Amino acid sequence: MELKDFCKGIGLMEEAADKMLSLPISEEEYTRNRELYRQDYFAFCDRIKEKEDFRIWMLAYLCRFACDTYDVYMERNIEEKIFWDTFRDITYWCENCLRDYGEYGINEYGWFWRHLKLTLFRLGRLEFELLEADHDITGILEGKAYxxxxxxPIINIHIPQGDPLVKEDCEKSFQQACTWFGTERPYLCHSWLLYPKLRELLKPESNIIRFQELFTLLDTDMEGTEAEQRIFGEVLSDPAGYSEKTGLQKAAKKFLMEGKKLGNGLGIYLPGR
Known part of the structure; x- marks a missing residue:
C-alpha cells in the first residue's frame, strides 16, 4: 500500500501527512529500522527517540509499518474496514500530540505494537486485544471470590476516542467480538469509565453510566490519574486549576475539590447477561 493512500484512509490531517512525507528516510535506513522493530519494538522506539523532532519521525515509521501490515490483513482475510478502523488510532493520537505538544507526530508510541502485531482490533465502537494475563486477576463476582x-488467555477491552460512547453501539461491538473470538475467554475492561463513583457525578441516562451497565464490576482501584487526564486533558496537583467547559468537567472538578478521588473499575463482560 502507498503511504499517501494510507494517510487518506485513516483521515490523517493533510499538514501532518505532508510533513511526514517530506522526511528524508532512505530505503536503507527504513529497512534497518524495520528489522529492529520486528526484533524489539521498544528498542526501535528508543532509537527513534534519539532524533530531533522524534514525534514526527515516529508517525512516519508507524504509518509505513502499518502499510506493511495491510498485506497481512488481506492474507488472513480480515475485513478491510477493520484495518482502517483499527489504524485510525494513529490519527487520534496525532491529534492528541498536536494538542499536547504543539506539533504533529506520535508521542504515545508504546501503544502501537498491539496494532502492528495484530493482537488488537477495532470492531465497531470498541477495541479488543488478545493477550494472556500478566498477573493473577482477582475480584468479587456475584458475591464470590473470582x-x-x-x-x-483473555480479551482486553479498550475504548478508543473519537465517537460518542453509545451503549447500543458497544453492544454491537460485543456481538461482533463474540462471533469472531468466541466466548471462552474472559472479556475484561480496566478503565476510569467503570469507576462506580462516577454515578455521583453523572445522570443515570448518561452514556458513561449506560456503558457501565454492560459490565459486572469485579474490583476498583485508585491507581493512576487516567480519569483526570481524560476528563481535563491534563493532571494538576491542585484541582482548582482545572477547566469547566463541559458538564463532566464541572462535576468532576467539584468532586475533586471536595477532597474525593477518581479511580478505576475492573469489569467483566458476561455474554448473554
Whole structure:
C-alpha cells in the first residue's frame, strides 16, 4: 500500500501527512529500522527517540509499518474496514500530540505494537486485544471470590476516542467480538469509565453510566490519574486549576475539590447477561 493512500484512509490531517512525507528516510535506513522493530519494538522506539523532532519521525515509521501490515490483513482475510478502523488510532493520537505538544507526530508510541502485531482490533465502537494475563486477576463476582490466573488467555477491552460512547453501539461491538473470538475467554475492561463513583457525578441516562451497565464490576482501584487526564486533558496537583467547559468537567472538578478521588473499575463482560 502507498503511504499517501494510507494517510487518506485513516483521515490523517493533510499538514501532518505532508510533513511526514517530506522526511528524508532512505530505503536503507527504513529497512534497518524495520528489522529492529520486528526484533524489539521498544528498542526501535528508543532509537527513534534519539532524533530531533522524534514525534514526527515516529508517525512516519508507524504509518509505513502499518502499510506493511495491510498485506497481512488481506492474507488472513480480515475485513478491510477493520484495518482502517483499527489504524485510525494513529490519527487520534496525532491529534492528541498536536494538542499536547504543539506539533504533529506520535508521542504515545508504546501503544502501537498491539496494532502492528495484530493482537488488537477495532470492531465497531470498541477495541479488543488478545493477550494472556500478566498477573493473577482477582475480584468479587456475584458475591464470590473470582480469580483469573496469570497466563490465562483473555480479551482486553479498550475504548478508543473519537465517537460518542453509545451503549447500543458497544453492544454491537460485543456481538461482533463474540462471533469472531468466541466466548471462552474472559472479556475484561480496566478503565476510569467503570469507576462506580462516577454515578455521583453523572445522570443515570448518561452514556458513561449506560456503558457501565454492560459490565459486572469485579474490583476498583485508585491507581493512576487516567480519569483526570481524560476528563481535563491534563493532571494538576491542585484541582482548582482545572477547566469547566463541559458538564463532566464541572462535576468532576467539584468532586475533586471536595477532597474525593477518581479511580478505576475492573469489569467483566458476561455474554448473554
Amino acid at each position: 480469580k483469573i490466573p496469570k497466563g490465562t
